[in-house]
Amino acid sequence: MSKPEVQAAITFIKYHAYDIKLVSTEDYNETTPNNFSINLGFISKFKEEIPNVFWIDFELNIKNESNSFELKVKFATAFESSLPINAEFLKSDFVKINAPAIAFPYMRAFISSFTLNAGYAPVILPTFNFQKIVQEQDNEELLKPPITE
Secondary structure (H helix, E strand, C coil), X not given: CCCCCCCCCEEEEEEEEEEEEEEXXXXXXXXXXXXEEEEEEEEEEECCCCCCEXXXXXXXXXEECCCCEEEEEEEEEEEEECCCCCHHHHCCHHHHHHHHHHHHHHXXXXXXXXHHHCCCCCCCCCCCCXXXXXXXXXXXXXXXXXXXX
């Protein structure tokens, strides 16, 4: 009889925004506050010296069409596991899809509050389908030619 697989309990433990850059020109017009191009990237990170913690780091760039408003933010989020993290776990859907989806609302709220407190109409980020983003990245990886040296 086989033993049931032990699953780790995962907890979202913290976040912080850093490397924040807001550039706005005098001719910035708030009549269409959510008419922005939004570029979002994210990556998982792990440090062997902290075997129960992994990070999801986001990079966000928001720019309006006239380039009179631009906001760049890096946003780090940390998760803790009840079990040591291994390479297999880091490749799992939880790390690639679920963890970014759990952390994203914290960044979304930060962006909205930050822009409002800076005197602008709040920038409200749309929802993102992380499963679709990861599928598209995986498909792009499959289409890349092999690297030869």
